[in-house]
Amino acid sequence: MRRLGKWSILLIAVMFLVSACSSESKSTVKPLDKDEKAVVKVMYWDEQTFFQQYGNLFSSKFPNVEIQVVSMMSLNGQNEDREKAFDDLVEKEKPDVMMLDTSQYEKLAADNKLVELESLLEDEDFLGGDILPAVIDMLKEKGSGKLYGLSPTFYSQALFYNKDLFDKYTIDYPTDKMSWEDVLSLAKRFPTSGSEDERIYGFSATYSNAYSIGNAIGSTLGLSFTDTDGKQLTYNTDSWKKTFQIAVDAMKSDTLYTSDPKGMMGTSYDDYLKSDLFTMGRAAMTLNGSYAIDSMKQAKDALKDYKPFNLGIVTVPVDPSNPDVSTSFGVYNIFAINAQSPNISAAMELVKYINGDETAKLQSRSQRYGDLSMRTKYIKDADGVSLKPFYTLKPKPDVIERYRNIPSAFYQSFSELANTELMKVVEDKQSLDEALKTINEKGQLELDKARLAEKEEKEKEKAEEGKEAAK
Numbered sequence: 001m002r003r004l005g006k007w008s009i010l011l012i013a014v015m016f017l018v019s020a021c022s023s024e025s026k027s028t029v030k031p032l033d034k035d036e037k038a039v040v041k042v043m044y045w046d047e048q049t050f051f052q053q054y055g056n057l058f059s060s061k062f063p064n065v066e067i068q069v070v071s072m073m074s075l076n077g078q079n080e081d082r083e084k085a086f087d088d089l090v091e092k093e094k095p096d097v098m099m100l101d102t103s104q105y106e107k108l109a110a111d112n113k114l115v116e117l118e119s120l121l122e123d124e125d126f127l128g129g130d131i132l133p134a135v136i137d138m139l140k141e142k143g144s145g146k147l148y149g150l151s152p153t154f155y156s157q158a159l160f161y162n163k164d165l166f167d168k169y170t171i172d173y174p175t176d177k178m179s180w181e182d183v184l185s186l187a188k189r190f191p192t193s194g195s196e197d198e199r200i201y202g203f204s205a206t207y208s209n210a211y212s213i214g215n216a217i218g219s220t221l222g223l224s225f226t227d228t229d230g231k232q233l234t235y236n237t238d239s240w241k242k243t244f245q246i247a248v249d250a251m252k253s254d255t256l257y258t259s260d261p262k263g264m265m266g267t268s269y270d271d272y273l274k275s276d277l278f279t280m281g282r283a284a285m286t287l288n289g290s291y292a293i294d295s296m297k298q299a300k301d302a303l304k305d306y307k308p309f310n311l312g313i314v315t316v317p318v319d320p321s322n323p324d325v326s327t328s329f330g331v332y333n334i335f336a337i338n339a340q341s342p343n344i345s346a347a348m349e350l351v352k353y354i355n356g357d358e359t360a361k362l363q364s365r366s367q368r369y370g371d372l373s374m375r376t377k378y379i380k381d382a383d384g385v386s387l388k389p390f391y392t393l394k395p396k397p398d399v400i401e402r403y404r405n406i407p408s409a410f411y412q413s414f415s416e417l418a419n420t421e422l423m424k425v426v427e428d429k430q431s432l433d434e435a436l437k438t439i440n441e442k443g444q445l446e447l448d449k450a451r452l453a454e455k456e457e458k459e460k461e462k463a464e465e466g467k468e469a470a471k
Contacts, residue, residue: 030345031345031349032346034063039067040346040347040350041067041070041094041097042067042099043090043099044071044072045099046069046071051067051069055067057358057359058353058354090338094341096346098337099334099335102330105139105334109142110144112339114148114337115348116148117148117150117336117337130375132154132376132391134391135331139151139331148336150336150354151332152359152374153333154374155329156316157289158288158289158316158390159315159317160287160311160312161311161313162283162284162285163312165284166284171186171189171190171284176389177323178314178317179318179319180317184202184249187253189202190255198282199282201255201282202256203250204277204285205258209419209423210251210425210426212415213251213258214240214422217317218243219327221239226406230404232444233440233444235440244425248425276295276299279292287316290370290371290382313390316393324394326394326395326396329391329395335350336351337351355374360375407450410446410451413450417442422435
């Protein structure tokens with residue numbers, strides 16, 4: 001009994017020590033006192049924009065905290081070397097707080113270079129209430145189950161429709177969670193007659209050709225154009241055949257308006273607004289972000305001949321086998337804390353402020369430009385139209401990981417090849433089977449060629465670095 005008592009005492013002592021260590025680790029990052037002096041270096045687009053959006057008001061709350069902004073402007077124009085340029089900037093400037101895109105966030109989290117945030121916030125009500133769970137879920141998914149950053153906004157798309165046009169032609173309104181086939185079938189019910197300058201279209205797409213339309217549908221269905229290693233193309237499959245058949249049929253129906261992104265370069269803002277057929281009331285449906293609502297308001301104010309119409313919004317097209325998820329949901333401006341930061345307490349206060357309720361309320365009064373607040377109580381109806389379709393669906397984990405090692409030089413040449421072959425199908429000059437066979441075979445050659453060129457370029461850079469080091 002005495003021996004058992006000794007072991008019990010020892011066990012209690014161990015448990016006490018573990019508890020103490022745990023409590024000590026939690027209290028390592030203490031809340032910042034308002035009178036405490038600190039310096040926080042934050043990496044953002046540029047200094048002026050940061051202070052306009054966040055810095056000035058944060059400084060009024062913590063006047064003794066000096067904010068230094070590391071501009072990311074030097075990363076603009078960096079294509080192949082952007083990732084290296086970003087790493088070099090972080091290494092040189094050693095920011096306490098970093099604004100990251102999804103891939104940067106995922107990489108730094110995996111490399112243990114970010115501070116885990118959830119344990120630091122668990123004693124607060126910061127993550128509860130009105131925060132959209134999908135945002136936190138996506139950030140955790142990218143952080144292998146842990147939360148290493150916060151984003152004040154998210155981006156999503158919805159299906160917009162012109163109620164007046166649907167009423168005019170006695171066609172049922174679109175509904176939530178329709179498939180692409182359902183949406184395009186609705187589009188085909190609208191007339192295709194009339195002059196090019198006056199006729200209406202059933203669907204107006206930002207996609208410019210049959211290949212991009214097919215890829216959009218394939219993305220919704222969760223299809224990948226390569227194998228799991230990203231080395232072999234997989235377009236010549238039954239799934240892709242069915243997908244591109246939908247795209248080809250839509251092109252043949254003449255009810256789909258496809259825009260040319262290069263066509264409006266150098267034109268006036270009025271001409272830009274007029275080029276959006278949905279905004280101008282000449283398309284029954286379109287797929288877009290919330291910024292389309294702002295475009296409609298701007299057109300109403302800027303164009304004398306603009307005719308307003310009744311707007312409806314439903315969710316984006318979905319995969320019928322997985323109807324509760326969306327592939328158009330994204331989180332981009334993620335604020336995270338550098339694990340090497342000597343100022344974690346002050347950095348934490350800044351991250352909390354950027355993502356806090358007060359900031360969300362202030363930001364909700366300005367234009368959206370496609371981003372919506374992660375605090376859903378600040379997502380207001382647009383002229384009586386609910387914006388819930390933008391965040392009703394759950395985000396679908398992307399398959400972009402396998403595409404990261406595909407050279408960017410591959411995409412342009414391949415997309416031209418793919419669209420050329422698909423347009424031959426639209427024009428009845430070849431079968432879809434023939435097109436997909438050619439796309440897969442010639443595309444594979446393009447991919448192999450791009451990989452070889454990338455490998456040679458990296459070997460050349462490594463050799464040059466070796467020469468520099470030898471000097």
